[in-house]
Amino acid sequence: MISPIQIISILASIFIIVFILSLIRQRKLREEYSIMWLVGSLALILFSIWRGLLDIIANLVGVVYAPAILLLIGIFFGVVMFLHFTVVLSKQADRNKSLTQELALLRNRIEELERSGD
Numbered sequence: 001m002i003s004p005i006q007i008i009s010i011l012a013s014i015f016i017i018v019f020i021l022s023l024i025r026q027r028k029l030r031e032e033y034s035i036m037w038l039v040g041s042l043a044l045i046l047f048s049i050w051r052g053l054l055d056i057i058a059n060l061v062g063v064v065y066a067p068a069i070l071l072l073i074g075i076f077f078g079v080v081m082f083l084h085f086t087v088v089l090s091k092q093a094d095r096n097k098s099l100t101q102e103l104a105l106l107r108n109r110i111e112e113l114e115r116s117g118d
Contacts, residue, residue, distance in 0.1 A: 009048040016041045036084065040077055 020037045023029035047054055047070070058066035 006048050006051070010045055013041045013044040013048060016044075033084075033088075036077075036081060043073070 017038060020029065020034050020041070024031060024034050054066045054069055058064075058069050061069065063069055063072075
């Protein structure tokens with residue numbers, strides 16, 4: 001029998017998926033970043049529908065209190081997200097540095113051409 005908390009968690013996960021898809025359609029979220037959110041939401045739906053899965057994973061890992069696995073999965077998901085965004089930010093910082101240097105060189109060249117043209 002489906003409990004009210006299962007219904008709430010399934011609906012919340014579906015809402016997150018719909019919200020992510022609407023952000024993609026509005027071009028506010030790129031597809032490459034949305035994949036992790038969609039996978040996480042699908043995992044929540046899976047855990048909500050198949051309640052025994054959490055117990056199975058807890059037994060495999062050797063955890064006595066099965067809901068603690070959710071916390072472990074959440075922490076792992078957060079670490080993966082933070083690592084991914086750190087890589088993206090590092091690439092953006094390098095690109096900004098290169099673009100700033102290129103802009104400075106172009107401005108210098110324009111000033112030289114303006115001076116030589118006078």
